[in-house]
Amino acid sequence: MLWIILAGGVAALLARFFSPEPEPIFGKYRQPGRWFWLKYIAMRLLLWIRNKMQKHINVDVDGQAVHPLVHKERMQTLGEHPLAFDAIFFMACSMDGTSLIVGSERRHHNVINSPIYVLIPGLGLLKHKKLPDTCLFGATNDAYGAEGIRIQPIEPLKTWKVEFDGFMNLKEDPSREFRVKLRCVYTGQWPAFNYDTDLHPHSMAKIIAAESWSRDYFKRLQSAHQSHYEQMGHINGTVQVDDNTYSLNLMSIRDHSTGPVRDMDLLYRYAFYMMFLEDGTMASVIVVNQPCSVSMMESGYVCLPGGAVHNMEWCDFQLYQHGEDGEPPTDHAFSFKAGGTIYRVKVKGEEVAFHFVGWQWEAKIIEMFSTFEINGVKGRGLSEFHYHNSSGRPSNVAATDPEWFADVVKKTYSTPSPYSLRDATKRPYYAK
Numbered sequence: 001m002l003w004i005i006l007a008g009g010v011a012a013l014l015a016r017f018f019s020p021e022p023e024p025i026f027g028k029y030r031q032p033g034r035w036f037w038l039k040y041i042a043m044r045l046l047l048w049i050r051n052k053m054q055k056h057i058n059v060d061v062d063g064q065a066v067h068p069l070v071h072k073e074r075m076q077t078l079g080e081h082p083l084a085f086d087a088i089f090f091m092a093c094s095m096d097g098t099s100l101i102v103g104s105e106r107r108h109h110n111v112i113n114s115p116i117y118v119l120i121p122g123l124g125l126l127k128h129k130k131l132p133d134t135c136l137f138g139a140t141n142d143a144y145g146a147e148g149i150r151i152q153p154i155e156p157l158k159t160w161k162v163e164f165d166g167f168m169n170l171k172e173d174p175s176r177e178f179r180v181k182l183r184c185v186y187t188g189q190w191p192a193f194n195y196d197t198d199l200h201p202h203s204m205a206k207i208i209a210a211e212s213w214s215r216d217y218f219k220r221l222q223s224a225h226q227s228h229y230e231q232m233g234h235i236n237g238t239v240q241v242d243d244n245t246y247s248l249n250l251m252s253i254r255d256h257s258t259g260p261v262r263d264m265d266l267l268y269r270y271a272f273y274m275m276f277l278e279d280g281t282m283a284s285v286i287v288v289n290q291p292c293s294v295s296m297m298e299s300g301y302v303c304l305p306g307g308a309v310h311n312m313e314w315c316d317f318q319l320y321q322h323g324e325d326g327e328p329p330t331d332h333a334f335s336f337k338a339g340g341t342i343y344r345v346k347v348k349g350e351e352v353a354f355h356f357v358g359w360q361w362e363a364k365i366i367e368m369f370s371t372f373e374i375n376g377v378k379g380r381g382l383s384e385f386h387y388h389n390s391s392g393r394p395s396n397v398a399a400t401d402p403e404w405f406a407d408v409v410k411k412t413y414s415t416p417s418p419y420s421l422r423d424a425t426k427r428p429y430y431a432k
């Protein structure tokens with residue numbers, strides 16, 4: 001009996017040794033290869049050592065301990081690279097469906113990429129007049145935003161001011177235009193979740209172990225690095241739409257990403273769920289495919305009403321099984337595990353809008369305002385789907401740009417990365 005088991009084991013090992021590496025699904029999603037478990041163990045060990053060595057504490061001039069993210073809670077100086085960036089994003093909603101999406105991705109030349117949406121039950125979805133284009137001009141150095149959007153950090157990891165003044169259209173009937181004045185304060189309720197340090201070691205090791213390793217791969221991984229953190233809390237305030245004022249009491253997620261380069265032409269797809277439940281629980285799950293660095297990156301966490309934050313150990317959501325054709329499913333489900341609990345998530349999309357990010361519209365973002373049910377508890381929030389897009393920024397959209405912008409765009413995109421996903425046959429560096 002024993003020799004049969006032994007022989008079976010040896011045969012399985014040999015089979016693994018001689019088995020070919022699996023083909024990436026749709027040529028984009030790399031699958032765990034024959035040395036996956038060995039690589040996984042090596043990664044776990046590395047992460048464990050890194051964790052042991054990183055126990056230093058930041059202190060300010062008086063020797064007081066300072067949260068390591070405090071210096072990120074202000075407008076960052078953009079680096080040399082033409083694609084340097086500093087981006088914030090806020091999403092908030094209440095259980096009646098009132099929702100707010102507003103962001104600001106700062107780039108060189110005082111250009112920002114920002115959407116703003118306000119969803120008011122009974123009235124409909126209001127959006128910035130420029131949407132689906134998000135190139136806004138004339139940003140200043142005292143606030144994130146431009147062309148009506150103004151977002152300012154007040155107290156690190158605690159308070160941000162979120163404001164808008166301008167005109168918005170109704171999605172249902174774009175001929176209807178409203179004067180909108182938003183006055184809100186974001187208050188952080190949970191500690192920030194930092195993607196550099198707080199990812200679950202199992203999911204982190206799995207992500208890297210699934211890739212094919214080489215010196216070049218690790219170089220790419222390092223150069224693709226961006227710092228990113230999120231924080232859950234509340235947004236309170238008012239929004240005035242023409243002569244009606246609505247008071248806002250919203251559950252909210254915000255994030256801040258910054259780094260030397262963000263090249264949206266490298267990013268193939270992501271799905272990002274922001275979930276707020278009736279019992280006060282808030283959760284975030286994101287699954288990303290950026291073929292040159294990570295083809296099945298996943299991350300998430302749950303914020304419990306008592307104050308605990310649990311990071312996500314695994315998630316069974318597969319991007320390539322959901323809307324690979326560019327049309328995200330409205331009705332779907334997935335599971336993930338965090339803090340010892342398995343969460344079964346049911347998603348139902350209710351209202352959809354999309355916009356483009358990037359000076360050549362290289363990223364198409366679909367915002368799906370959704371209802372959720374997680375382990376029987378109802379909730380609401382947003383399902384956000386990103387797709388790489390090569391169709392380019394149309395010249396009629398660019399017609400109102402400042403004169404100098406066309407040249408800047410040409411220069412910025414003149415030396416594309418070898419890993420660019422842009423369809424090289426139609427690189428539409430537009431001419432005015």
Ligand SMILES: *[C@@H]1O[C@H](CO)[C@@H](O)[C@H](O)[C@H]1NC(C)=O
Pocket residue numbers: 187234235236249250
């Ligand atoms: C904001 O609204 C939430 C939910 O209603 C509430 O718990 C919180 O105290 C409010 N915060 C402020 C600063 O008003």
Ligand SMILES: *[C@@H]1O[C@H](CO)[C@@H](O)[C@H](O)[C@H]1NC(C)=O
Pocket residue numbers: 326364387388389390391
């Ligand atoms: C890019 O976006 C346009 C406009 O929404 C769409 O027609 C086209 O199919 C998209 N391309 C891809 C590859 O998704």
